[in-house]
Amino acid sequence: MSKVYDWFEERLEIQAIADDITSKYVPPHVNIFYCLGGITLTCFLVQVATGFAMTFYYRPTVTEAFASVQYIMTEANFGWLIRSVHRWSASMMVLMMILHVFRVYLTGGFKKPRELTWVTGVVLAVLTASFGVTGYSLPWDQIGYWAVKIVTGVPEAIPVIGSSLVELLRGSASVGQSTLTRFYSLHTFVLPLLTAVFMLMHFPMIRKQGISGPL
Incomplete structure (x- = not known):
C-alpha cells in the first residue's frame, strides 16, 4: 500500500x-x-446525487412527467426516500443560502478586498433560487404548471420586449412541452454547470482573502 502511495506522492505531491x-x-x-x-x-x-438518481426514472414530457414522479414515489426502490431527501434538501439549501447571505452582509464580507467574492456569491444565490423555480415545475402537477405559468408571465410587464421574453422562456406563446423541456434542461444541465463554475471561482477567493471579521 505504501508503494502505491509513494507512487502518487512522487507525481502529485x-x-x-x-x-x-x-x-x-x-x-x-x-x-x-x-x-x-x-x-x-x-x-x-446531496441535490446532485439524488437528482442524478431520479433522472433514471423521470420522463420530461407533459403526458408522462407526473406519472413518472408517482412511479418514483411508489414503485422504484427507495424512490420515495430519494425524492424526499431531494425535496427537503432543496428547501434547506435555499434557507441556508439566505442565512449565509445575511451573515456575510452583516460581517462586511462585501467590502474591500472581497468585492468579487461577494459578486460570485450573489450569482450563486440567484442560481440557487433558479434551481427552486425550475425544479418546482418538473412534477408537472397543478402546482407546478401554474407556478411555471405565473413565473414565465412576469416578464410580459416589460415594455417592448416583454412578449418576446415570455415566448423565449416558454418556447411558445403558451405553457406546454417546450416549456417543460426548457425547465428540465435548465434544472439538470445549465444551472448545475453554472453553479460549478461559480463555485470554482468563489471558493479559491475565500481561501485567498480569508474570512471576514466578526459582527
Whole structure:
C-alpha cells in the first residue's frame, strides 16, 4: 500500500496539498454561523446525487412527467426516500443560502478586498433560487404548471420586449412541452454547470482573502 502511495506522492505531491489544506488559519471569532456556506454546499451535493438518481426514472414530457414522479414515489426502490431527501434538501439549501447571505452582509464580507467574492456569491444565490423555480415545475402537477405559468408571465410587464421574453422562456406563446423541456434542461444541465463554475471561482477567493471579521 505504501508503494502505491509513494507512487502518487512522487507525481502529485499529495502530502504538500494536504498540509496546505489542514494548516489554514481559522480566526478565533469564527462560530457556527460561518458554517452556513458549507452547509449550503453540502445540500447542493446531496441535490446532485439524488437528482442524478431520479433522472433514471423521470420522463420530461407533459403526458408522462407526473406519472413518472408517482412511479418514483411508489414503485422504484427507495424512490420515495430519494425524492424526499431531494425535496427537503432543496428547501434547506435555499434557507441556508439566505442565512449565509445575511451573515456575510452583516460581517462586511462585501467590502474591500472581497468585492468579487461577494459578486460570485450573489450569482450563486440567484442560481440557487433558479434551481427552486425550475425544479418546482418538473412534477408537472397543478402546482407546478401554474407556478411555471405565473413565473414565465412576469416578464410580459416589460415594455417592448416583454412578449418576446415570455415566448423565449416558454418556447411558445403558451405553457406546454417546450416549456417543460426548457425547465428540465435548465434544472439538470445549465444551472448545475453554472453553479460549478461559480463555485470554482468563489471558493479559491475565500481561501485567498480569508474570512471576514466578526459582527
